[in-house]
Amino acid sequence: MLKLFKLLSNKRLFILLFTLVLFIVVMGFSLGTRKALSWPENFLRDTTGFVQNVFYKPAGYVAGLFEDIGNLHDLAKENESLKITVAQYTRDKATYNFIQADNERLQKLLKFTQAQKEKYDYEYHIAQVVSLTTEPSNSSLVIDLGSKDGVKTNMSVISVEGLVGVISEVSNFTSTVKLMTMMDSNDPNSQPAIAATAIGKENSTFGMIQSYNQETKRLQMDKIPPGDPIAVGDTIVSSGIGGLYPRGLTIGTVDSVAVGEFGLTSTAIIKPKAEFEDWKQLIVVYTEERTE
Structure with a gap:
């Protein structure tokens, strides 16, 4: 029984040491200067990219749809504002023309009456x-x-x-x-x-x-x-x-x-x-x- 316990303990120690060595080796590969990724890294990156692409594109479409709807709403409001501005400008321009015409006519009348009063x-x-x-x-x-x-x-x-x-x-x-x-x-x-x-x-x-x-x-x-x-x-x-x-x-x-x-x-x-x-x-x- 004692021998079995020692064997298991040695086995655990062996696994721990093996894991530690493997970790060091992997760290060495990761930190070392390399021109290419290892096949596990390539596999992990490709898998992650594929999964992200599967979920990201639909999410992007949905987000873009809501953004377009928001932009359309803003454009509609801007269009209404522009219409109001144009209407106000047209009215103000007409009002200005009336005022200008009245002012010119009244100035003409004023000059006439002043000249007559002097005489x-x-x-x-x-x-x-x-x-x-x-x-x-x-x-x-x-x-x-x-x-x-x-x-x-x-x-x-x-x-x-x-x-x-x-x-x-x-x-x-x-x-x-x-x-x-x-x-x-x-x-x-x-x-x-x-x-x-x-x-x-x-x-x-x-x-x-x-x-x-x-x-x-x-x-x-x-x-x-x-x-x-x-x-x-x-x-x-x-x-x-x-x-x-x-x-x-x-x-x-x-x-x-x-x-x-x-x-x-x-x-x-x-x-x-x-x-x-x-x-x-x-x-x-x-x-x-x-x-x-």
Whole structure:
């Protein structure tokens, strides 16, 4: 029995020593400089690579799928954001264009009224056009200024280009403007005649504008005295005589001059400065005597 125990002990010792020697040999192979791997190492590496490849590719596909879904979601959100940005830009650009157009128009009106104020002491109020009627028998428009704003009948209404008409009716918040296109010397209800003169000839030119030709779209200036120096190309303005129309309001330019009936007076055909269409804003002229 004792011999058997010693034999087993020696066998265990032998196995331990053999294992230790094998370990040292393997370590020697591993740590030594080699140009190629041993066949066990090759086998282990190939086996590990194959197993990793089997599991890694499907996992990569799944991960890539989720990543693509995430990217699509991000692209969708980015696309929505871009659409909103484009819409905002379009709106802002349109708003900017409106503001720029309004600013240019208002600057033009401001320069005009300031220049006029330096020459004549009038008060100007800008009015928005509410509606426009262009019927031959009733050419008029409505503005958003009324009696609450101090507007009264027969006040002159102008555009930047020239005289447009006069206030014919006034309510609390709006007023009706009778256009110069309604002027008719044979109609007592038409716009009152305008005492006029020519710029640069204020002391020598005089006439009365009292009719408008619907076909030629021209005003007619009558009662021009003999020897009057009025000529083609002259700029015609209101003279202020009679007190109804303020002095110096631009009316138009002379197209032609002809001797009138019986040869006692002359008649001038005037092309209006105002276009009588597509108005958005006009100016009501407040004279000192009308605002009291």
